[in-house]
Amino acid sequence: MTKSDDDLQALLIAAVPNLRAFANSLCGDPTRADDLVQDTLVKAWSNLDGFEKGSNLKAWLFTILRNTYFSELRKRRREVEDADGAMAERMSVLPEQHVHMDLVDFKKAFGVLSDDQKEVLLLVGAEGFSYEEAAEITNAAVGTVKSRVNRARVALNKALGLEAGESINPNGEFAGITRAVGRG
């Protein structure tokens, strides 16, 4: 795969909706999310030699994006600490435009998770990466990823006040999954 390859451009463009969704979910700010995606594409382009042919391009792009996000976050936190002498609490929630009411509660609940929990839950639960892939992307041990996903689910469950036996969909069908597959 080379830079003049039209396929590569198509593959990068195809990954943009997922990169934007991931960035938006992580930082909760659509403008900043798009900047993150732009930085990711530029870095991917200029470091293409570092991409192993035949490996997972999407996983590689997600790795670049989350590394960019967390290094910016560390920098911002240092700046805030320098300025105020204290760490500012950062509120991050999923953006709420165009959402159904039943998802608003979920998005608020998602905001209570730590960044570590959000990213693994998004990678495994929303993007469908394996625990092993998520471990590679986040540069963490597989056991750490599993435990973060578990803690994220427990925290979400607590925030949502869900109980076993209470079905979201009265038909008992997994409408979300079906729709997910259908919309592809």
Place this chain on the structure above:
Amino acid sequence: MQAPLPAELQGQIGQRLREAYIELINEPVPDRFVVLLQKLKQREEQSKEDGRDEK
């Protein structure tokens, strides 16, 4: 390690997560990303041509 949630609750949370995420994925992509990649490619081709001219 904290006890995992019952499978049913995991399923409910997973369902809501995917619904929320798919809404984000389905949002229209701004042109800026297509334009950006075109520019990166053009710059690459331009620098290759410049390299040839110097030889």
